[in-house]
Amino acid sequence: MSSSEGPLLQQLTRRLAETPADMLAEPAVGNKAGVETGSVAGDVLRGLGLLNPDARWLAGLHPEKADKNQRNFLRVMLVANWLLADPWFPGKANPAEAQNWLYGSSIAELAALTTADVFVKDDDRREELVRLCLKALGFVPQGEKEVQAQDRLESISSVERQRVVAASRKIQDAARKRRAEEEERARKVREEMQRKAAEAAAAKGTRE
Amino acid sequence: MDVAPSPVPQSPTLEQLYELSPTANATSRATIAALYSHTSAPRWNHPAGDRLTFEDVERLQEFALELAHGRGARAVQPDEKILAWAEKRIAETPLFRRNIASDFDIACRWDELPTTSREDVASRTEWLVPDDAPLERMIIYRTAGTTGHALLVSHDALAVACYVPLLNSALERYGVDTRFTPEDTACFLVGSQRRTVTYPTALAGWNGAGFAKLNLFTDEWSSTQARQDYFAHFAPRVLTGDPLSFADMLEAGINSGSKALVTTAVAMSGNLKQRLEAAYDCPVIDWYSLTETGPLGYACPLGHGYHWLPHDVHLETLDEAGQPTTGRGEITVTGGRNPFIPLLRYRTGDWGRIDYAVCPCGDPMPRLIDLEGRAPVRFRAGGTKLGDWISAQDVATVLRRYPLVQHQFEQSHNGACTLTYRALARAPWSCIDLEAELRALLGQPVVLVEDAELGRRTASDKVIPFRSKMIEE
Numbered sequence: 001m002s003s004s005e006g007p008l009l010q011q012l013t014r015r016l017a018e019t020p021a022d023m024l025a026e027p028a029v030g031n032k033a034g035v036e037t038g039s040v041a042g043d044v045l046r047g048l049g050l051l052n053p054d055a056r057w058l059a060g061l062h063p064e065k066a067d068k069n070q071r072n073f074l075r076v077m078l079v080a081n082w083l084l085a086d087p088w089f090p091g092k093a094n095p096a097e098a099q100n101w102l103y104g105s106s107i108a109e110l111a112a113l114t115t116a117d118v119f120v121k122d123d124d125r126r127e128e129l130v131r132l133c134l135k136a137l138g139f140v141p142q143g144e145k146e147v148q149a150q151d152r153l154e155s156i157s158s159v160e161r162q163r164v165v166a167a168s169r170k171i172q173d174a175a176r177k178r179r180a181e182e183e184e185r186a187r188k189v190r191e192e193m194q195r196k197a198a199e200a201a202a203a204k205g206t207r208e
Numbered sequence: 209m210d211v212a213p214s215p216v217p218q219s220p221t222l223e224q225l226y227e228l229s230p231t232a233n234a235t236s237r238a239t240i241a242a243l244y245s246h247t248s249a250p251r252w253n254h255p256a257g258d259r260l261t262f263e264d265v266e267r268l269q270e271f272a273l274e275l276a277h278g279r280g281a282r283a284v285q286p287d288e289k290i291l292a293w294a295e296k297r298i299a300e301t302p303l304f305r306r307n308i309a310s311d312f313d314i315a316c317r318w319d320e321l322p323t324t325s326r327e328d329v330a331s332r333t334e335w336l337v338p339d340d341a342p343l344e345r346m347i348i349y350r351t352a353g354t355t356g357h358a359l360l361v362s363h364d365a366l367a368v369a370c371y372v373p374l375l376n377s378a379l380e381r382y383g384v385d386t387r388f389t390p391e392d393t394a395c396f397l398v399g400s401q402r403r404t405v406t407y408p409t410a411l412a413g414w415n416g417a418g419f420a421k422l423n424l425f426t427d428e429w430s431s432t433q434a435r436q437d438y439f440a441h442f443a444p445r446v447l448t449g450d451p452l453s454f455a456d457m458l459e460a461g462i463n464s465g466s467k468a469l470v471t472t473a474v475a476m477s478g479n480l481k482q483r484l485e486a487a488y489d490c491p492v493i494d495w496y497s498l499t500e501t502g503p504l505g506y507a508c509p510l511g512h513g514y515h516w517l518p519h520d521v522h523l524e525t526l527d528e529a530g531q532p533t534t535g536r537g538e539i540t541v542t543g544g545r546n547p548f549i550p551l552l553r554y555r556t557g558d559w560g561r562i563d564y565a566v567c568p569c570g571d572p573m574p575r576l577i578d579l580e581g582r583a584p585v586r587f588r589a590g591g592t593k594l595g596d597w598i599s600a601q602d603v604a605t606v607l608r609r610y611p612l613v614q615h616q617f618e619q620s621h622n623g624a625c626t627l628t629y630r631a632l633a634r635a636p637w638s639c640i641d642l643e644a645e646l647r648a649l650l651g652q653p654v655v656l657v658e659d660a661e662l663g664r665r666t667a668s669d670k671v672i673p674f675r676s677k678m679i680e681e
Contacts, residue, residue, distance in 0.1 A: 065316045065317075182335075186335060189334040193348060193362060196346050199347070199348075200255055200256050201349050202347050203258050205397065206472050
């Protein structure tokens, strides 16, 4: 499929940089109040011209329970919706493809690696999200050839891979250090127990 | 872990006893001295005291106030305070960090939270000690308990001292006055064993009143008359002990004019309870407490089970599959005060059910019903029905010196004794020495059977640690 010319990349990355705090707030989960991710996604898709967004999927964006990772997924979903709500898209983007992008694995994969805030604060991550969005909707940034756009996206992704590797190494180093500290502490506890076992305990009023 | 040495028995000096009661004032010291050196006093064999600092005493008073105001109706699910406590302990405790994901939502998924048991205390206790636990305060108790695990239990003097307000709370439900002066003798803890530690002291939790741990075994006293005189002279307001010791006390005709008998450690028969109540003209209060958990319950004055006692623990019952049940299940504890063993869904090995209905006695806390207590056990020396009684505690005293993770000691119908055990891996010890010690105690050979799977064949790890088929006949 050949791609059409999209908006200026900077127009969309600036939009992400200016994401309002409301869109980064905690999502509604169970009885806990928060941003209704499903309502936001439904409004955005209808704004793009989709008559009947997938209701079951939208309802699933307000889960009964959510751990930290699931909450981050919902927050990344909100940021992606904020991007799709840019005035450039209505009338140009295919709303069904927009729903497919949100509905597919792309957002979940991004959320598994990166917290939502980073897609707002970090230059590379903003660019990555914009390029992924445009690619999913069949556009290339204004002024770029399709090959250029693809190369740049891969480059951004390789940066991401490196970041993940570095982060993983950091986590492993921290875990190793923590294990060593725990071993040392356990050794001290064993020694203390041996020493104290030979001493008198405190008077206790009752038997057990 | 290597075999931990036991404290060496030593006759304490008065100075040692004073040092171990750092907050005792002149009057309390005089009370200790009176208990120590009375002409009828037994031979003391152990220095002990409450070891509390003045700061500890302040905290103990705060605990007593929190207990008085914090007891009330409870729900099946843990309250906010317990959840906050559990969250903090999970973050600080190596064993929990390994088994529980850092983003585990304990409020939403409490029922999925992994449980702990005596197996963890027996085999992995060093991983249960939180990062922030003050090791310099650690003291050690030894116990065999209900599941046959031989345990070294790390504890803290302040956490142990909290037993007194808990005991007071139960005593007050029976109308016993728990206000003491340092001149009073508050309590005697009575045992009846061949060997057990004995000492006199004063406890700050009882306002510095006197307390003594005593052994009724006659070798400890200059005469049986001296034993009777000692009890009569000091007249402790409360006696704590176990049913077998109280039965021996009754048989020996000892009376102390006490206002309550608190019986712990093993289940008491209704018949013995009635005889004790009649003989001593005071309530006999059954008490549910484990070394690892501290006191958990006391018998309802109206006989409606055991009231959940501490305000700062959460109790639940789990079925054989480890799932919460409203029916009969394993009593499982979260919370408490011991800084060295944070109890997180700790399975006690005891079974019962929890009744949340309002109790007519007026205590608002729920009740443990159908609590499966520990039956009292004694053995016949020499394997004959005329042999001397040997208590299970005496056998436990021998077993504690060896690195046994779990054990089951049984005397058969014909008097033969067998010890089945699971030993701690890689710990050096001699089964010949153990057999020799048991033979000396029981006056007969004991068959030792190693079983690496002992206690691992059931979901609850439960093994009956002591059993006598001679008695059950």
